[in-house]
Structures are given as C-alpha cells and as structure tokens.
Amino acid sequence: MQSAIKSQEIVSDTSRLAGIVSKIVRSDCDQLTAVPGLSLHRRNSASASVHCIYGLGIGVTLQGCKQVMVGKEVISYAPGQSIVTSVDLPVISHVTQASFTKPFLGMMLTFDSATVIQIAERMRLSQRLRNDGFRPINVQALDVGVHDALWRLVRLLSEPQLLETLAPLIKEEIIARLLSGAHGSQLLHIVTGSSPSQHIAKTLTWLKLNFRHALRMDDLAANANMSPSTFRQHFRTVTGMSPLQYQKQLRLQAARQLMLTQYVDASSAGGSVGYESSSQFSREYRRLFGEPPQRDIKRMRLQQIATNR
Incomplete structure (x- = not known):
C-alpha cells in the first residue's frame, strides 16, 4: 500500500x-x-x-x-x-x-x-x-x-x-x-575490480577508444584474465552481442557522425573508422541503419531542417 x-x-x-x-x-x-x-x-x-x-x-x-x-x-x-x-x-x-x-x-x-x-x-x-x-x-x-x-x-x-x-x-x-x-x-559491479563484469567494463572502455584497430580476441581475453570462451560468454552477457558486433556498431556510429556533422564522404568515413573495403562498409552500414550511407545522411539532414523550421 x-x-x-x-x-x-x-x-x-x-x-x-x-x-x-x-x-x-x-x-x-x-x-x-x-x-x-x-x-x-x-x-x-x-x-x-x-x-x-x-x-x-x-x-x-x-x-x-x-x-x-x-x-x-x-x-x-x-x-x-x-x-x-x-x-x-x-x-x-x-x-x-x-x-x-x-x-x-x-x-x-x-x-x-x-x-x-x-x-x-x-x-x-x-x-x-x-x-x-x-x-x-x-x-x-x-x-x-x-x-x-x-x-x-x-x-x-x-x-x-x-x-x-x-x-x-x-x-x-x-x-x-x-x-x-x-x-x-x-x-x-563496475567498482569491484575482481568481478568479471568490471573486467568487461574495462574492455568496453578500451574498445571505445580503439575501435579503429583490428581485434585480437585472444589479447582481449588475456587482458581480462579470462579464457577466450569465457570472455566471449561474459561479453555477450553484459552487452547482448559479440565483441566483433560491438566494435562494428562503434565504427558505424562514428562514421555516421563524421558524415552528418563534418560532411565527410562515405568512402573516407569508412576508412577513417577502420574499414579497408568501401563496399563492406556500405553493406554493413545499410544492414545496421536500413539505408546506404548517402541516402541515410540525406534523410537525416532533411529531418534536421524540418525540425528547425
């Protein structure tokens, strides 16, 4: 009551x-x-x-x-x-x-x-x-x-x-x-240094700063004091996705911001966040955001214009 x-x-x-x-x-x-x-x-x-x-x-x-x-x-x-x-x-x-x-x-x-x-x-x-x-x-x-x-x-x-x-x-x-x-x-859980979730939290902080670099799963697991299989399990429990999926989302969101706010073209944006292939970048961008980079950014800019009127 x-x-x-x-x-x-x-x-x-x-x-x-x-x-x-x-x-x-x-x-x-x-x-x-x-x-x-x-x-x-x-x-x-x-x-x-x-x-x-x-x-x-x-x-x-x-x-x-x-x-x-x-x-x-x-x-x-x-x-x-x-x-x-x-x-x-x-x-x-x-x-x-x-x-x-x-x-x-x-x-x-x-x-x-x-x-x-x-x-x-x-x-x-x-x-x-x-x-x-x-x-x-x-x-x-x-x-x-x-x-x-x-x-x-x-x-x-x-x-x-x-x-x-x-x-x-x-x-x-x-x-x-x-x-x-x-x-x-x-x-x-993020305060106690011995907890697995705190180790994963530290990994996430590192990934946020270094998402442009290629991932070495064994190195990430070793830094978290876990075996690769245990590390993957705890990482997915905390984030709901695999380390590669997490890195991909960080990369694509960073590229989207570059194109939207700094008017960088799609090829340059993809390269700056770690993609070596423009076609792979466009394919994964469309899979996440639902549209190819240029069409998505054009739609977002039109939405901003309509909102600011």
Missing part, C-alpha cells in the same frame, strides 16, 4: 518536473545544458528507431514513454521510472508515446566512472556487492531522493551564478543515492 502511494507521488512530482523541462525545451530536439552531462529531450510525436550509445548514467522519462533495445531485449520506461546504464552500450531507442499536445519529455545525466568509484569507496559500498546476475542497463522505480536532486539540478539552470559551484555537489548526491538504492548492486 505504501509503495503504491509513493509511486503515485513520484509520478505526480515527475509531472511538475516535466512542466519545467517543457518550458526550457520548446522544440522537438535533444538539448544539452550548462550542467555537464545533463541533456533534456522533447519529441512531439512517436519517433523512428535511433541507433545510439548509452554511457554510464541515468535516464528519466517525465512524460510519454520510451523503449530501448539492447541486443534482443526490449526495455520500456515511463514516468515514475528511471533507467541506469553502467557501461557503454550500443542501443536502439525510440519514443513510443508522444503527441503535440502531450509531448515526450525526458532527461539524461551521464557520470564519470572515476567519480562513481570514488563515491562508492568513500561510502564503503564495495563490500556489499552481491552475486546478482549483472544487468548493464536496468529500470527501477524512480527514487524520491534522486527525483528531488534532479529537480534541484534542473532548477539550477535558472541560477547560472550558483551552477558551477552546486551542480557537481548535486551530481555526487545523485550518484550516492543510486549506489545506495535499487540500482546500487548493478553500479557496484
């Missing part, structure tokens, strides 16, 4: 936070803010699937509904729920409920892994790590304390003279509350 009442209170509070975000984000877009790592999101209609990478952090739906696909798993989250990602994950996301009169509104806040580790050590939480099945992305009811801290963080956008001083403190509070709450056991 009490949990149901708390859930209703959070949804009600979330609607008030949605009102503030709606006033800040007037158009259909993803808006970065003056708070490092904080972005606000609005969609006036249900959206097509978008390939992107979720990093370490928390996402909250304030109004509407959103779905995220990790590997073959589909995760939905609505107002009153929070989604926390503990490692860098290529995902497919789309807004499932939104309209012009009641748009989708959401926010995301990313964290620095070193800060998470420092706070966990300060709180002496690594000793509480349970042998739960590790889930790199997890949905829970939004904690009342986390909601209150997010409210204060967004309110800081209207107080620029205090933002630089208070924003880091509120972010640390949010991390501490997540570590001690329902998301804690998942975040603690």
Whole structure:
C-alpha cells in the first residue's frame, strides 16, 4: 500500500518536473545544458528507431514513454521510472508515446566512472556487492531522493551564478543515492575490480577508444584474465552481442557522425573508422541503419531542417 502511494507521488512530482523541462525545451530536439552531462529531450510525436550509445548514467522519462533495445531485449520506461546504464552500450531507442499536445519529455545525466568509484569507496559500498546476475542497463522505480536532486539540478539552470559551484555537489548526491538504492548492486559491479563484469567494463572502455584497430580476441581475453570462451560468454552477457558486433556498431556510429556533422564522404568515413573495403562498409552500414550511407545522411539532414523550421 505504501509503495503504491509513493509511486503515485513520484509520478505526480515527475509531472511538475516535466512542466519545467517543457518550458526550457520548446522544440522537438535533444538539448544539452550548462550542467555537464545533463541533456533534456522533447519529441512531439512517436519517433523512428535511433541507433545510439548509452554511457554510464541515468535516464528519466517525465512524460510519454520510451523503449530501448539492447541486443534482443526490449526495455520500456515511463514516468515514475528511471533507467541506469553502467557501461557503454550500443542501443536502439525510440519514443513510443508522444503527441503535440502531450509531448515526450525526458532527461539524461551521464557520470564519470572515476567519480562513481570514488563515491562508492568513500561510502564503503564495495563490500556489499552481491552475486546478482549483472544487468548493464536496468529500470527501477524512480527514487524520491534522486527525483528531488534532479529537480534541484534542473532548477539550477535558472541560477547560472550558483551552477558551477552546486551542480557537481548535486551530481555526487545523485550518484550516492543510486549506489545506495535499487540500482546500487548493478553500479557496484563496475567498482569491484575482481568481478568479471568490471573486467568487461574495462574492455568496453578500451574498445571505445580503439575501435579503429583490428581485434585480437585472444589479447582481449588475456587482458581480462579470462579464457577466450569465457570472455566471449561474459561479453555477450553484459552487452547482448559479440565483441566483433560491438566494435562494428562503434565504427558505424562514428562514421555516421563524421558524415552528418563534418560532411565527410562515405568512402573516407569508412576508412577513417577502420574499414579497408568501401563496399563492406556500405553493406554493413545499410544492414545496421536500413539505408546506404548517402541516402541515410540525406534523410537525416532533411529531418534536421524540418525540425528547425
């Protein structure tokens, strides 16, 4: 009974936070803010699937509904729920409920892994790590304390003279509350150096920086202190895909950004992210994004023009 009442209170509070975000984000877009790592999101209609990478952090739906696909798993989250990602994950996301009169509104806040580790050590939480099945992305009811801290963080956008001083403190509070709450056991897996998931998290960090290079599976497994077969099994458990599939998604998403933002041609973009064959790049790009590179980028630019009108 009490949990149901708390859930209703959070949804009600979330609607008030949605009102503030709606006033800040007037158009259909993803808006970065003056708070490092904080972005606000609005969609006036249900959206097509978008390939992107979720990093370490928390996402909250304030109004509407959103779905995220990790590997073959589909995760939905609505107002009153929070989604926390503990490692860098290529995902497919789309807004499932939104309209012009009641748009989708959401926010995301990313964290620095070193800060998470420092706070966990300060709180002496690594000793509480349970042998739960590790889930790199997890949905829970939004904690009342986390909601209150997010409210204060967004309110800081209207107080620029205090933002630089208070924003880091509120972010640390949010991390501490997540570590001690329902998301804690998942975040603690990346803190404990001896856990297999922490070794995989380090591998993912390395791959994110070195995806252009050819993969040597035996070397990756040795660096993670695992046999190749055990490494593949743990890697797939954490990410929902194989190491080669993970690298491929990183490469293709990086190439897409190069073409979209820096007007690099498809052949050059493919070469810059590690592809030796232009035809292989185009084939794998179309398989992931549904269209050849040039057609896909043209469509995305037209969408940007229509959104900005």
